[in-house]
Amino acid sequence: MSRLLPFVLIAAGLLGWELVARSGLWSPLLFPSLASIAYEFGLFLSRSDRLVEAWYSLYRALGGFALAAVVGVALGVLMGRSAFVAGLLEPVFSGTYAVPKLALFPIFIFVFGIGSLSKVALVFLECLYPIVIITSQGARSVERVLLWSAQNMGASRAEILRRIVIPATAPFIFAGFRVSLPVAMIVVVITEMISSADGLGYQVIYALSSLKTDRMLAIVVVIALLGWLLDRALVILRDRLVYWEKLETYYV
Amino acid sequence: MLHGTHLARAGLLLCLVGLWQLLWVWGLPAYILSPVDILKHFFAALGSNELYQHIGASLLRSLPGFAIGTLLGIALGLLAGIARSFEQLLSPVIFLTYPVPKIVMLPLFMLWFGIGDLSKILIIALACFYPTFINAYYGAKSTPTLLVWSGLNLGAGNWQIFRKVVVPSALPLIFASLRVSLALSFIVMFATEMINAGSGLGHLIRIAESGLRFDLMYVSLVTIAILGYVGDHLLRLARRRVLAWQEPMA
Numbered sequence: 001m002s003r004l005l006p007f008v009l010i011a012a013g014l015l016g017w018e019l020v021a022r023s024g025l026w027s028p029l030l031f032p033s034l035a036s037i038a039y040e041f042g043l044f045l046s047r048s049d050r051l052v053e054a055w056y057s058l059y060r061a062l063g064g065f066a067l068a069a070v071v072g073v074a075l076g077v078l079m080g081r082s083a084f085v086a087g088l089l090e091p092v093f094s095g096t097y098a099v100p101k102l103a104l105f106p107i108f109i110f111v112f113g114i115g116s117l118s119k120v121a122l123v124f125l126e127c128l129y130p131i132v133i134i135t136s137q138g139a140r141s142v143e144r145v146l147l148w149s150a151q152n153m154g155a156s157r158a159e160i161l162r163r164i165v166i167p168a169t170a171p172f173i174f175a176g177f178r179v180s181l182p183v184a185m186i187v188v189v190i191t192e193m194i195s196s197a198d199g200l201g202y203q204v205i206y207a208l209s210s211l212k213t214d215r216m217l218a219i220v221v222v223i224a225l226l227g228w229l230l231d232r233a234l235v236i237l238r239d240r241l242v243y244w245e246k247l248e249t250y251y252v
Numbered sequence: 253m254l255h256g257t258h259l260a261r262a263g264l265l266l267c268l269v270g271l272w273q274l275l276w277v278w279g280l281p282a283y284i285l286s287p288v289d290i291l292k293h294f295f296a297a298l299g300s301n302e303l304y305q306h307i308g309a310s311l312l313r314s315l316p317g318f319a320i321g322t323l324l325g326i327a328l329g330l331l332a333g334i335a336r337s338f339e340q341l342l343s344p345v346i347f348l349t350y351p352v353p354k355i356v357m358l359p360l361f362m363l364w365f366g367i368g369d370l371s372k373i374l375i376i377a378l379a380c381f382y383p384t385f386i387n388a389y390y391g392a393k394s395t396p397t398l399l400v401w402s403g404l405n406l407g408a409g410n411w412q413i414f415r416k417v418v419v420p421s422a423l424p425l426i427f428a429s430l431r432v433s434l435a436l437s438f439i440v441m442f443a444t445e446m447i448n449a450g451s452g453l454g455h456l457i458r459i460a461e462s463g464l465r466f467d468l469m470y471v472s473l474v475t476i477a478i479l480g481y482v483g484d485h486l487l488r489l490a491r492r493r494v495l496a497w498q499e500p501m502a
Contacts, residue, residue, distance in 0.1 A: 182350075201356075224352040
């Protein structure tokens, strides 16, 4: 019984949805049945022109995320290990942390054009913050004993960085990645909803304007699935690379 | 040492702004205004009534959404942290939906709750719920068992244990998640207003964009930046008061 308990709420939710959809109290425009959503979902997976839309979104999200990962880890480690760089950059990041970078999007459209580049740039900017902040916290808290021992044994600065600072910071780096990867998906979908002619966010808005609620929900499921799969892939990669430290949170 | 970095910081900022202004004099595209112009337009807009109406409309969406989402998140998170059956019931749902971008629910919410403010408030609440739930849950869960035992030993009841031991030890994490949620609430508010709204700062930036009113675009940008900064600062002040016993982490 207690094994089944976790799935009770999910099953009840799905059942409730189907009951509401079939009760005829609301138009199928508001509550399309699970069957028609599943049909549209299958349609999405079987048609290459739909799958290409998913690829556009994925490529924007991962492009911006990868750029932010490279720049963010470099900046974060620098900020964690050098008091001067931290003093210089810390106020910049903490001061503009709560400012929605999305407000820059209209300007980005003028600067980078309406295509993928403005979206990738915004994803980069939004993902940069969590990675930099969490990485710098990690790099700062490297155990001093380890650094001293390495210095004592004659390790060069590059060796210390590569063999001690980076591995000790790795759990934090991955924590930053995990925060910012969903952010990348969010920003891509939002920007595609606001101004785009392709990608999953655009397809959602397009299906909504055509009053195809079942198709819209199928695309929502695709986006949800993509977000979930990316997160899983990241966790698997993390467990491979940072095998010496288990993820301690329950939500893994 | 501290003095030196302060100087360097101010110098860097001045250099950047100066460079921007110089570049502008030298010739930049029309969509990039100079810092002086931005300030001029901003103060001009402060004198008119229109900006305040947009700010009011935006805050009336983001603040209720933030309040509903975070209160629910904290309450349910604490509950899941102390009650095992509740945790088992709720955690798979949360765990499955956590990495999903919540904004994709906006079209559905618009169908269900109309295209007015209610759907926007609810989507903001949904976005704010997750970080607070997870942190409140984790905070309550990681309460040192020793403290709970000592409390029990000294004859405290369940409610006292919850209020005097569990909640205080979860508070640092809860405050950290409130900061995340506040930033999220502004992002989602802005996004929903850019997608469809008849008022608010996101709407303002959209009509400015399509009307090529670059001055209004920057006014909206500066306003939202100030709102975000002030909100974050207020939270940090509240944190310092409530968590006076704890050393700030960052």
